Amino acid sequence: xxxxxxxxxxxxxxxxxxxxxxxxxxxxxxxxxxxxxxxxxxxxxxxxxxxxxxxxxxxxxxxxxxxxxxxxxxxxxxxxxxxxxxxxxxxxxxxxxxxxxxxxxxxxxxxxxxxxxxxxxxxxxxxxxxxxxxxxxxxxxxxxxxxxxxxxxxxxxxxxxxxxxxxxxxxxxxxxxxxxxxxxxxxxxxxxx
Amino acid sequence: xxxxxxxxxxxxxxxxxxxxxxxxxxxxxxxxxxxxxxxxxxxxxxxxxxxxxxxxxxxxxxxxxxxxxxxxxxxxxxxxxxxxxxxxxxxxxxxxxxxxxxxxxxxxxxxxxxxxxxxxxxxxxxxxxxxxxxxxxxxxxxxxxxxxxxxxxxxxxxxxxxxxxxxxxxxxxxxxxxxxxxxxxxxxxxxxxxxxxxxxxxxxxxxxxxxxxxxxxxxxxxxxxxxxxxxxxxxxxxxxxxxxxxxxxxxx
Numbered sequence: 420x421x422x423x424x425x426x427x428x429x430x431x432x433x434x435x436x437x438x439x440x441x442x443x444x445x446x447x448x449x450x451x452x453x454x455x456x457x458x459x460x461x462x463x464x465x466x467x468x469x470x471x472x473x474x475x476x477x478x479x480x481x482x483x484x485x486x487x488x489x490x491x492x493x494x495x496x497x498x499x500x501x502x503x504x505x506x507x508x509x510x511x512x513x514x515x516x517x518x519x520x521x522x523x524x525x526x527x528x529x530x531x532x533x534x535x536x537x538x539x540x541x542x543x544x545x546x547x548x549x550x551x552x553x554x555x556x557x558x559x560x561x562x563x564x565x566x567x568x569x570x571x572x573x574x575x576x577x578x579x580x581x582x583x584x585x586x587x588x589x590x591x592x593x594x595x596x597x598x599x600x601x602x603x604x605x606x607x608x609x610x611x612x
Numbered sequence: 613x614x615x616x617x618x619x620x621x622x623x624x625x626x627x628x629x630x631x632x633x634x635x636x637x638x639x640x641x642x643x644x645x646x647x648x649x650x651x652x653x654x655x656x657x658x659x660x661x662x663x664x665x666x667x668x669x670x671x672x673x674x675x676x677x678x679x680x681x682x683x684x685x686x687x688x689x690x691x692x693x694x695x696x697x698x699x700x701x702x703x704x705x706x707x708x709x710x711x712x713x714x715x716x717x718x719x720x721x722x723x724x725x726x727x728x729x730x731x732x733x734x735x736x737x738x739x740x741x742x743x744x745x746x747x748x749x750x751x752x753x754x755x756x757x758x759x760x761x762x763x764x765x766x767x768x769x770x771x772x773x774x775x776x777x778x779x780x781x782x783x784x785x786x787x788x789x790x791x792x793x794x795x796x797x798x799x800x801x802x803x804x805x806x807x808x809x810x811x812x813x814x815x816x817x818x819x820x821x822x823x824x825x826x827x828x829x830x831x832x833x834x835x836x837x838x839x840x841x842x843x844x845x846x847x848x849x850x851x852x853x854x855x856x857x858x859x860x861x862x863x864x
Binding site for chain 2: 427490492493496518526527529530532554556559
């Protein structure tokens, strides 16, 4: 009789330990938190220092239609064309990740195609300026930030978070605008213009 | 009636406060002096509890069995005894929203044409495009790859489907290309909360096509991988079928 009760008690203890272990594992921060990137904040027109180079957002344009050198695109939201300059600090660095994040941080939009990030790879110290394209719902644009990195995997690495300074008036004007925005070819080199 | 026995059904119980001994009064010695003892009616609830406790603790295996039985009974008001859902796939009408996580999809109609517009590459003679029109919205909090959608849409009755190279494929392996109907460009990634007018583009070598097409839409589950812990949309499962009318493309 005591042996049977002992067996039941042991089984109950194992079940209890499993439940407690699961609760502990789910309550602790997961890997995404511990591996998160180091965010470097910046503003429109101000260079932001990353581990691999310097990033600067020079201009932001909003429109429902965008004409690129290869095709024209319409969107159910608004196109955000961000003229961004990268001055790499080492070789083989270019834009590998870029996205627009909403002000509350709950939503992130990347480009519709992977070519929206295509940008030449200049030598270290030589700047390159590219137009990065994103489509975002108009209601999420005010206060949105640009996330940009030269690494496809930003874990444990620096990530520029640049305030695009988009206002509600800009969004309204863009929604009413008929004339499309044209993006420019990538520019390697160039001064401070 | 003997002590400890429950009173017979319908037997009159003396009302408390009418000068009669209370139902819970203890067995007393002969107060009436006539040789018959006043018996306290048994505590029914107490007796049942005592018996239950004795039974449950008689062996170690009865306790978990008793807990399981109680749990089964208690689950009834919470739907535990509801009939299981049948395996039939629900059918959604065309133009109605299907929630196939992380997407919300509507499929409206389909048309076929050898070349719908100049933006479509020309096909070999005898081949034609079948384009299914609808809308697509992603409710994920970040941009997702469009392959999650193209893998979640299965066309069930397209005759003689072919791939991009013109080779025949099994209908179960026929995957569409995803285009934006607004600008006829390829959509490779879908951002959150944007409702696209889409075209799902198939190719077929069939001359005769049915008057309607059936498409099965699958939804995913957002969960971590068991080994890496990385979250992704996994485990596609059919959530609905949609039947759309198919007709020749209207000429402008």
